[in-house]
Amino acid sequence: MPEMTYSQAINEALREEMRRDDKVFIMGEDVGIFGGCFGVTTGMIDEFGPERVLDTPISETAIMGSAVGAAAAGLRPVPEIMFMDFLAVCLDELVNQAAKMRYMFGGKAKVPLTLRTVLGAGLGAAAQHSQSLEAWICHVPGLKVVMPSTAADAKGLLKSAIRDDNPVVFLEHKMMYAMSGEVPDGDYTIPLGKAEIKRAGKDVTIVATSLMVHKALAAAETLAAEGIEAEVIDPRTLVPFDKETLFQSVEKTGRLVIVHEAVKTGGFGGEIAAMVAEECFDMLDAPIKRVAAPSTPIPFASNLESAFIPNEEKIIEAVKAIL
Amino acid sequence: MSVGIIANPASGKDIRRLVAHATVFDNQEKVNLVRRILIGLQAVGVRNVWFMPDYFGFYDRALEVFTGENSLQMDTRLLDMRINADQEDSQRAATLMLEKGVRCILVLGGDGTNRVVAKGCGEIPLMPLSTGTNNVFPTMVEGTVAGLAAGLVATGAVERENALKRAKKFSIWVNGQERDIALIDAVVLTEQFVASRAIWDVEKIRQVLVTRSEPFHIGVAAIAGSLCRIGPEEAQGLNIVMNRAGEQPQIRVTAAVGPGLMQDVSIADYQTILPGQRIPIVETPCVIAVDGEREITLETEDEAEIELSMEGPWVVDFKQTLSQAVAKGLFRK
Amino acid sequence: MALDKEEMLELYRKMCLIREFEETVSKFFSQGQIPGFVHLYIGEEAVATGVCANLVKQDFIASTHRGHGHGIARGASINKMMAEIFGKVDGYCKGKGGSMHIADVELGFLGANGIVGAGLPLAAGAAFANKYLNNNGVSVCFFGDGASNRATFHEALNLASIWKLPVVFVNENNMYGISMSQERHQNITDIADRAVAYGIPGVSIDGNDVMAVYEATAEAVKRARAGAGPTLIECKTYRHHGHFEGDPTVYRSEDEVNQWKKKDPIPRFGARLLEMKIMTQDEIAAIADEVKREIEEAVAFAQRSPVPAVEELLTDVYCD
Numbered sequence: 001m002p003e004m005t006y007s008q009a010i011n012e013a014l015r016e017e018m019r020r021d022d023k024v025f026i027m028g029e030d031v032g033i034f035g036g037c038f039g040v041t042t043g044m045i046d047e048f049g050p051e052r053v054l055d056t057p058i059s060e061t062a063i064m065g066s067a068v069g070a071a072a073a074g075l076r077p078v079p080e081i082m083f084m085d086f087l088a089v090c091l092d093e094l095v096n097q098a099a100k101m102r103y104m105f106g107g108k109a110k111v112p113l114t115l116r117t118v119l120g121a122g123l124g125a126a127a128q129h130s131q132s133l134e135a136w137i138c139h140v141p142g143l144k145v146v147m148p149s150t151a152a153d154a155k156g157l158l159k160s161a162i163r164d165d166n167p168v169v170f171l172e173h174k175m176m177y178a179m180s181g182e183v184p185d186g187d188y189t190i191p192l193g194k195a196e197i198k199r200a201g202k203d204v205t206i207v208a209t210s211l212m213v214h215k216a217l218a219a220a221e222t223l224a225a226e227g228i229e230a231e232v233i234d235p236r237t238l239v240p241f242d243k244e245t246l247f248q249s250v251e252k253t254g255r256l257v258i259v260h261e262a263v264k265t266g267g268f269g270g271e272i273a274a275m276v277a278e279e280c281f282d283m284l285d286a287p288i289k290r291v292a293a294p295s296t297p298i299p300f301a302s303n304l305e306s307a308f309i310p311n312e313e314k315i316i317e318a319v320k321a322i323l
Numbered sequence: 324m325s326v327g328i329i330a331n332p333a334s335g336k337d338i339r340r341l342v343a344h345a346t347v348f349d350n351q352e353k354v355n356l357v358r359r360i361l362i363g364l365q366a367v368g369v370r371n372v373w374f375m376p377d378y379f380g381f382y383d384r385a386l387e388v389f390t391g392e393n394s395l396q397m398d399t400r401l402l403d404m405r406i407n408a409d410q411e412d413s414q415r416a417a418t419l420m421l422e423k424g425v426r427c428i429l430v431l432g433g434d435g436t437n438r439v440v441a442k443g444c445g446e447i448p449l450m451p452l453s454t455g456t457n458n459v460f461p462t463m464v465e466g467t468v469a470g471l472a473a474g475l476v477a478t479g480a481v482e483r484e485n486a487l488k489r490a491k492k493f494s495i496w497v498n499g500q501e502r503d504i505a506l507i508d509a510v511v512l513t514e515q516f517v518a519s520r521a522i523w524d525v526e527k528i529r530q531v532l533v534t535r536s537e538p539f540h541i542g543v544a545a546i547a548g549s550l551c552r553i554g555p556e557e558a559q560g561l562n563i564v565m566n567r568a569g570e571q572p573q574i575r576v577t578a579a580v581g582p583g584l585m586q587d588v589s590i591a592d593y594q595t596i597l598p599g600q601r602i603p604i605v606e607t608p609c610v611i612a613v614d615g616e617r618e619i620t621l622e623t624e625d626e627a628e629i630e631l632s633m634e635g636p637w638v639v640d641f642k643q644t645l646s647q648a649v650a651k652g653l654f655r656k
Numbered sequence: 657m658a659l660d661k662e663e664m665l666e667l668y669r670k671m672c673l674i675r676e677f678e679e680t681v682s683k684f685f686s687q688g689q690i691p692g693f694v695h696l697y698i699g700e701e702a703v704a705t706g707v708c709a710n711l712v713k714q715d716f717i718a719s720t721h722r723g724h725g726h727g728i729a730r731g732a733s734i735n736k737m738m739a740e741i742f743g744k745v746d747g748y749c750k751g752k753g754g755s756m757h758i759a760d761v762e763l764g765f766l767g768a769n770g771i772v773g774a775g776l777p778l779a780a781g782a783a784f785a786n787k788y789l790n791n792n793g794v795s796v797c798f799f800g801d802g803a804s805n806r807a808t809f810h811e812a813l814n815l816a817s818i819w820k821l822p823v824v825f826v827n828e829n830n831m832y833g834i835s836m837s838q839e840r841h842q843n844i845t846d847i848a849d850r851a852v853a854y855g856i857p858g859v860s861i862d863g864n865d866v867m868a869v870y871e872a873t874a875e876a877v878k879r880a881r882a883g884a885g886p887t888l889i890e891c892k893t894y895r896h897h898g899h900f901e902g903d904p905t906v907y908r909s910e911d912e913v914n915q916w917k918k919k920d921p922i923p924r925f926g927a928r929l930l931e932m933k934i935m936t937q938d939e940i941a942a943i944a945d946e947v948k949r950e951i952e953e954a955v956a957f958a959q960r961s962p963v964p965a966v967e968e969l970l971t972d973v974y975c976d
Binding site: 332333336337338340341342346347349350351378380407408515516517518519608620622 | 844
């Protein structure tokens with residue numbers, strides 16, 4: 001299996017889908033000649049031309065809104081919003097238009113678009129370019145939400161997202177673009193709604209999303225040295241959510257720690273905790289723990305930003321608190 | 324010593340922005356034009372200005388900058404009249420200005436606006452400023468300059484005989500009654516609706532009558548302009564009858580029938596017409612467009628005639644007026 | 657471009673059909689038989705009718721919260737529309753959308769919309785799809801004077817202008833954004849002026865003259881199909897009813913409403929057709945009877961239709 005970066009895997013998925021289906025096109029700020037703010041769409045304009053790789057003005061509302069219109073009219077747009085924070089500028093188009101069109105129209109419309117956007121702190125990009133706002137999106141029925149943590153997952157899930165007839169929000173973590181991993185060859189997809197056990201263990205279940213999967217894995221290694229075997233689960237898609245894999249793990253371990261980079265208040269971790277509490281309360285041997293960012297805007301200064309982002313130590317501490 | 328200002332907020336936005344290459348003349352630019360006019364008027368001693376009220380509110384908007392040390396030393400007032408946001412507003416405003424004794428009316432609009440004002444202004448001279456790209460009657464004139472010229476006429480500093488020219492006009496007679504007037508042209512169209520008013524499809528033109536004909540005219544009048552020259556003060560006009568489809572044309576000309584719209588036109592016949600002569604229109608049912616706007620719809624049984632008159636509105640010749648003023652030393656301090 | 661007799665009668669009939677539909681909705685709403693909000697198009701019929709008469713199969717329209725007229729003009733089934741407004745399962749959206757979400761994507765009707773100004777980028781996107789698929793289709797977006805203050809208006813016109821999208825932006829300037837008169841909600845009176853900012857043609861026309869609307873749209877659609885890009889058409893019009901049914905309309909005078917009723921597009925066009933002898937008084941009466949009957953049938957259809965089964969609550973959230 002070839003090694004490639006998370007960024008290259010996304011690029012390859014986009015190219016393969018665009019070669020497979022000429023109704024697929026990408027659009028967004030600086031995605032064309034510039035190759036994307038993080039270089040993810042580098043070279044695509046050379047292969048597909050400006051008709052299918054569209055540089056847009058800085059107009060998030062127009063990007064999202066026209067993507068919805070184009071999708072309803074029969075195309076499969078893959079718009080990019082440069083930073084997830086900017087979704088606040090075009091939430092109506094995502095939340096009131098894309099998400100609801102099918103339901104509002106009594107099942108007689110399809111909005112097959114895949115919105116790619118970028119979340120996460122760690123670059124010193126501060127309060128308006130670093131947030132993890134996945135909980136906002138998960139709260140809206142009609143949208144699917146994907147958060148891949150590896151190059152292989154990114155490729156397989158993006159291809160599925162583009163082929164899905166629903167609006168899908170595909171969330172890439174900016175600190176993972178340069179991470180490399182093995183990616184299967186060929187036309188390879190991962191179904192939406194399928195979690196993956198990234199590390200098997202018997203003592204505690206750690207559910208982590210996006211970049212936090214890697215921190216959870218690192219924590220698990222440290223814990224293993226102390227004889228604690230943590231099972232690390234990456235849901236990969238938050239909507240639809242793979243409860244089965246999670247519940248099986250909790251049944252085995254009896255303990256659950258949830259890790260996400262988003263702020264704790266109203267975060268998706270609360271939803272996961274509630275699912276387990278409602279449906280697997282009897283399996284639990286200890287209270288559920290959440291490791292998440294404090295409920296503050298994201299600070300700029302490096303030391304403050306580091307303090308904001310959940311880390312290995314906090315995960316280990318949470319695990320030990322419930323053992 | 325008062326003057327009137329009639330500014331048409333609707334001019335400069337008709338369908339010729341779409342079917343030709345006309346420009347949207349936005350109302351903020353007209354506001355600036357009115358401000359420049361006021362400065363010009365004030366500079367030559369005009370003390371009273373009457374405004375036509377309109378749906379856009381040129382009066383308030385133009386005056387809002389003249390506060391504090393920039394306050395105008397003149398009395399500006401709005402006519403007390405109801406506005407319907409249609410062309411009759413301009414006609415009634417002109418009539419009210421006539422009653423108020425204004426000595427000159429500045430008109431911001433196109434041929435159509437001036438036509439309507441001319442129906443109400445009597446002998447008061449007009450200073451027409453073009454706010455569009457498709458006009459013959461009003462000229463492109465800088466607002467300050469227009470204000471100066473209008474003011475010189477209104478105050479009597481330059482005598483009427485040295486400042487004014489009299490325009491011609493057409494009377495449109497329908498079934499023996501005078502229905503409307505035109506200042507520049509009356510066009511008979513094989514059309515049944517006024518709809519978006521403008522004319523751009525020459526295929527529908529059956530007859531063109533013009534009060535003047537110059538090679539530099541734009542619009543349907545340019546068809547006449549491409550045939551022969553009749554000056555604005557010459558005691559004649561021109562009647563042109565177009566070919567019907569399939570007829571052998573006597574003459575073919577190419578003319579700028581709209582801004583950026585050159586069209587070939589096939590003409591069956593044309594002849595000069597004289598004041599007082601009533602020219603029957605050649606086809607009904609039809610629509611008659613006056614000064615570029617479809618206005619009068621006629622049915623098969625209707626009869627219409629068009630008569631040239633030398634007694635159209637008085638118009639300020641701003642170049643001559645200002646030259647006279649300079650000759651009199653009026654601008655010397 | 658000239659319309660024949662049948663086409664002119666059809667314009668008249670369509671306006672009458674919209675009027676009758678809306679008056680009927682008004683009646684049943686006041687009787688408490690229709691839930692939610694309804695925003696009626698009475699007085700503005702010439703705009704939708706004149707515009708949609710220029711459209712063909714592959715074209716799209718995006719509508720507004722005041723969308724019944726747009727749907728009818730585009731050729732939507734009045735039975736299904738009425739049933740939807742009554743919240744019934746045979747409605748366009750199985751009763752799940754209601755007045756503000758009636759849509760028929762197959763018909764090129766991208767839906768009414770509960771969000772003011774939301775249709776503008778949707779229409780730009782549909783126009784992009786037409787251009788991308790090279791199918792010579794255009795899209796039309798209806799929107800009000802209030803919507804012309806929203807970011808969607810500015811972003812969509814900008815995008816459409818740089819991409820030369822085949823879209824016609826049809827502004828229905830009915831002089832009010834809910835209770836705010838135009839002079840209170842924007843510093844201009846002619847929304848066509850805003851075209852200048854995007855380097856596209858902007859024209860202002862009498863929106864109560866169906867032939868003026870037809871003619872201007874014909875030219876704008878021709879331009880769009882030829883690849884020359886978008887146009888902004890401002891149609892000056894007026895809603896006879898309030899913003900929504902039940903609106904006490906304390907923000908406008910009865911005198912103003914009466915002035916506008918004198919410019920009612922339907923009797924105005926009818927009078928012209930009589931003058932032209934294209935239509936007789938008898939035909940006018942026959943059209944009135946015919947649309948009345950059609951609307952009565954639509955109401956009967958809606959009333960007959962069952963409410964959606966409770967299981968419908970959970971369907972259609974996602975495609976399978």
